[in-house]
Amino acid sequence: MPLEDFLEEENLKFADEDIGEFLISVITGGLYIEPHLILREYIQNSHDAITAWQDSTEVGRIDIKIDPPNIHIFDNGPGMSRDELVASMSKVGISSKPFGATSGFMGIGKLAGLSMAERVQIDSSKYGTPEKNRVAFNAGEMLQAIDERRLQGESNPITVTLKEHSRLNVHPMEESVEAHYTAVHLLNINDDYWKAINDREIFLKKLGLVAPVKQDPAFTYAPVIEELLERIAPEQYYPLEIFVNGRSLYRPWGNGVLRPREIEILDGSGNQMAYGWVCQHERSEQISDPLLRGIGLFQRGIAIGERSLAEELGLYGSSPSSLIYFRWYMGELYITDPKILLTANRMSLRRNERVIEFIQRAEQELRKLSNAAAKFSQQDNASKKAPLDIQTIQEVAQKVTTGGLSQEMVPSTIRRLVSARDDLKKRYRYLPEEVKKDATQAVQKGDELLKQFITPPAPEKPSLSPLVKQANLFTVDISDVERENKEDITVSEEEARKVLSISEKLGFSPREQHIFRLIIDAIAEVSGGRDTEKFARYLQRIEEVLITEFRKIQ
Amino acid sequence: MASPFSSFEKSLIRESCLQEVAALRSRVNRPLTYLGLPSPWMGDITAWRPHLGRVLAVEMEERFIPDLVDRAYTLNLLYQLFYYVGDIDQILQNGFDKYGHTLQDQFPIDLVNLDYCSGLIYEGFERISALESLFRRQAMSLSNRNLKVPYFLLFITHSCHPKAGKQRISKEYIKYLVKDIDFYQDNLRETIENMANWYISDNCPLEYRHKAFVFGKVLQFAQNTGFQVSIENAIAYKGDNTTPMIHYEFEIYPHSLGYPIPADSRIKIQDILDWPVVDVSGSDIASSDRPRLSTI
Numbered sequence: 001m002p003l004e005d006f007l008e009e010e011n012l013k014f015a016d017e018d019i020g021e022f023l024i025s026v027i028t029g030g031l032y033i034e035p036h037l038i039l040r041e042y043i044q045n046s047h048d049a050i051t052a053w054q055d056s057t058e059v060g061r062i063d064i065k066i067d068p069p070n071i072h073i074f075d076n077g078p079g080m081s082r083d084e085l086v087a088s089m090s091k092v093g094i095s096s097k098p099f100g101a102t103s104g105f106m107g108i109g110k111l112a113g114l115s116m117a118e119r120v121q122i123d124s125s126k127y128g129t130p131e132k133n134r135v136a137f138n139a140g141e142m143l144q145a146i147d148e149r150r151l152q153g154e155s156n157p158i159t160v161t162l163k164e165h166s167r168l169n170v171h172p173m174e175e176s177v178e179a180h181y182t183a184v185h186l187l188n189i190n191d192d193y194w195k196a197i198n199d200r201e202i203f204l205k206k207l208g209l210v211a212p213v214k215q216d217p218a219f220t221y222a223p224v225i226e227e228l229l230e231r232i233a234p235e236q237y238y239p240l241e242i243f244v245n246g247r248s249l250y251r252p253w254g255n256g257v258l259r260p261r262e263i264e265i266l267d268g269s270g271n272q273m274a275y276g277w278v279c280q281h282e283r284s285e286q287i288s289d290p291l292l293r294g295i296g297l298f299q300r301g302i303a304i305g306e307r308s309l310a311e312e313l314g315l316y317g318s319s320p321s322s323l324i325y326f327r328w329y330m331g332e333l334y335i336t337d338p339k340i341l342l343t344a345n346r347m348s349l350r351r352n353e354r355v356i357e358f359i360q361r362a363e364q365e366l367r368k369l370s371n372a373a374a375k376f377s378q379q380d381n382a383s384k385k386a387p388l389d390i391q392t393i394q395e396v397a398q399k400v401t402t403g404g405l406s407q408e409m410v411p412s413t414i415r416r417l418v419s420a421r422d423d424l425k426k427r428y429r430y431l432p433e434e435v436k437k438d439a440t441q442a443v444q445k446g447d448e449l450l451k452q453f454i455t456p457p458a459p460e461k462p463s464l465s466p467l468v469k470q471a472n473l474f475t476v477d478i479s480d481v482e483r484e485n486k487e488d489i490t491v492s493e494e495e496a497r498k499v500l501s502i503s504e505k506l507g508f509s510p511r512e513q514h515i516f517r518l519i520i521d522a523i524a525e526v527s528g529g530r531d532t533e534k535f536a537r538y539l540q541r542i543e544e545v546l547i548t549e550f551r552k553i554q
Numbered sequence: 555m556a557s558p559f560s561s562f563e564k565s566l567i568r569e570s571c572l573q574e575v576a577a578l579r580s581r582v583n584r585p586l587t588y589l590g591l592p593s594p595w596m597g598d599i600t601a602w603r604p605h606l607g608r609v610l611a612v613e614m615e616e617r618f619i620p621d622l623v624d625r626a627y628t629l630n631l632l633y634q635l636f637y638y639v640g641d642i643d644q645i646l647q648n649g650f651d652k653y654g655h656t657l658q659d660q661f662p663i664d665l666v667n668l669d670y671c672s673g674l675i676y677e678g679f680e681r682i683s684a685l686e687s688l689f690r691r692q693a694m695s696l697s698n699r700n701l702k703v704p705y706f707l708l709f710i711t712h713s714c715h716p717k718a719g720k721q722r723i724s725k726e727y728i729k730y731l732v733k734d735i736d737f738y739q740d741n742l743r744e745t746i747e748n749m750a751n752w753y754i755s756d757n758c759p760l761e762y763r764h765k766a767f768v769f770g771k772v773l774q775f776a777q778n779t780g781f782q783v784s785i786e787n788a789i790a791y792k793g794d795n796t797t798p799m800i801h802y803e804f805e806i807y808p809h810s811l812g813y814p815i816p817a818d819s820r821i822k823i824q825d826i827l828d829w830p831v832v833d834v835s836g837s838d839i840a841s842s843d844r845p846r847l848s849t850i
Contacts, residue, residue, distance in 0.1 A: 068653060069653060074627050084574050115705060125628075173621075175717060183623070183624055185619075185620040187616075243633075245633060
């Protein structure tokens with residue numbers, strides 16, 4: 001065979017009967033797992049219908065009635081004529097919607113409810129026509145039939161199955177000529193989905209985070225964000241009035257955050273790829289509600305995937321600390337670049353060169369946020385901990401001056417002093433100016449005190465100062481303390497190590513030592529952590545008890 | 555496709571009810587709570603819409619629920635609509651529907667429209683028991699919650715087609731009604747006997763017998779639960795496919811709710827029998843030889 005003939009190719013032929021019904025299971029069962037994401041698909045279709053209706057004088061609005069075991073979704077778009085409804089519902093994976101001008105473009109969102117409800121019914125009445133029409137999918141019986149055939153090793157072509165289990169009203173039904181709506185009725189929703197829907201506050205919050213709605217008016221910065229979104233790219237921002245059981249749905253942001261910062265992602269030529277905003281927690285803390293943490297990705301006001309998508313795509317970078325710092329933020333990033341395409345289920349971005357560039361650019365831009373959060377965190381920690389360190393040094397100084405320091409407490413006091421001094425040094429550059437002076441004095445005082453504690457005894461003098469005697473007795477070496485401190489351990493951890501070392505000296509067996517460690521861990525847990533004052537107080541008491549016991553056996 | 559349950563005469567009746575609905579709305583000075591069988595076409599609700607608040611709609615056929623909700627949406631009642639799926643008689647007796655939605659929480663009701671398209675008296679008499687349950691639920695909710703309402707409206711409509719239900723019962727009921735007339739004074743006893751004889755004769759239209767039965771039962775249930783009854787109307791009309799139908803209107807007044815002694819009623823047996831059944835134009839549907847109190 002000549003080489004040209006060998007390499008010649010032609011198209012593979014597909015007939016209708018070659019596309020099997022198992023695809024329905026894939027579409028219905030595999031693409032949408034949570035009910036709020038299924039509702040998002042219908043909201044998206046409604047959003048497209050409403051925003052495309054230029055002549056409407058009404059405010060675009062979606063009404064959702066949750067009435068177990070059913071959910072009804074209405075939009076006040078123009079509605080569809082019988083022909084339009086049939087054309088829209090009888091095509092799967094085919095959409096006339098141009099990408100960019102609308103939110104949906106895959107033509108499969110309408111099937112999203114098939115996994116959720118026994119019957120999905122779409123009723124529509126077009127403005128100006130005195131009728132309504134209905135298309136319904138008997139999803140429950142369809143999926144059951146597919147499963148039964150699968151068990152017998154059989155399969156129908158997808159078109160045969162869809163035809164068999166879908167219905168269209170024969171006669172148009174009477175409706176007011178002014179009526180205009182499309183209603184999606186999800187009937188007899190499966191119990192599994194109801195569990196999520198019945199947790200109503202969480203469900204509405206999740207829905208508010210993915211639907212094209214306005215910011216919660218109770219959120220302090222809602223007007224600022226609305227203004228920002230409308231100013232930067234109004235063609236990307238189409239919030240609708242959405243009501244669930246009569247209650248307005250909003251982006252459910254919480255307060256207690258700093259003023260929003262704009263973010264804009266530009267490509268190498270300076271073209272906008274995305275824009276948005278973030279708010280940082282007003283203190284150096286994570287946003288308390290896990291649902292709100294991080295930066296959500298949006299297109300035309302509708303969420304892409306879940307809020308974890310930015311992290312999954314790598315927009316937060318890869319270092320663990322960077323990932324954690326994004327929990328300090330809540331915000332939105334609207335993708336405006338028309339070359340960035342979404343996956344069919346709208347759960348992610350389709351990997352192409354443009355998306356890869358977007359991820360790189362976004363990571364660079366967002367890195368500024370994690371750096372800012374890190375700095376903010378260090379400043380916040382410094383301003384919280386420095387006064388405690390200063391106080392520690394002052395207390396020690398006072399005890400030394402007044403002679404109120406017992407000999408047994410000297411070793412632990414030295415450790416505490418070193419720790420406080422070094423902590424102050426470490427945090428000095430993050431301290432507020434007004435604290436720096438006190439911190440400097442405290443460090444100097446700490447140095448002086450330490451010199452007093454570790455003054456080496458003259459060799460010819462057999463007797464040591466009582467303080468140094470005690471220090472030697474417990475074999476506390478200041479260099480050890482400083483070395484440990486460089487490992488940046490907390491005071492309480494340091495105490496814990498000491499207590500454990502004393503337990504060794506008391507002759508605890510390995511088993512007893514193990515149990516003792518567990519006891520220390522348990523104390524840390526009930527104290528609320530190893531860096532708490534409570535834990536430190538417990539350790540101090542244990543230390544006193546151990547020292548007493550140690551002295552008995554000496 | 556034209557809406558069923560909307561014959562010309564039916565619309566006239568809805569218009570006539572509108573006045574009573576509006577009067578109650580004005581009296582209580584708030585939108586009314588409605589319980590009924592509106593069907594997906596919601597003809598009654600459409601007519602009374604301005605006066606309605608919560609709409610408790612019972613629908614037997616699950617497949618009609620989307621249409622019911624569609625109609626509520628176009629009437630701007632979406633969130634005021636609470637639908638119950640199943641047989642209203644069972645729902646009234648059991649207190650919950652097929653989905654387990656409880657009805658009692660929604661009581662007291664201001665306006666009950668039991669707009670049956672079939673008859674009233676069937677084997678098992680569930681429809682009658684349901685009526686009794688309605689009175690009990692109203693009384694329970696008003697007395698438990700110590701609510702003051704002036705009265706509630708009860709509209710009942712059913713078919714008078716000879717094949718709709720057990721006609722024999724309504725005839726037997728007439729005999730039951732007059733069983734104690736030996737204690738009445740002579741002239742009154744004679745009048746009631748004449749009336750009763752007419753009711754069980756072939757001259758009596760079925761509508762009259764049904765009227766006596768329904769009036770009697772409503773009166774009985776009301777008395778037992780502490781209500782007094784004011785009869786407003788009994789109208790015979792032609793429904794879809796010219797089916798003979800009858801429609802009743804009552805005002806039910808709380809009187810001695812929760813009290814162990816039945817409420818005394820101002821309506822006597824002779825009133826029940828004498829009350830005319832009229833057509834939509836207001837004319838008595840019985841022939842002129844019907845014995846009447848005023849003719850005695």
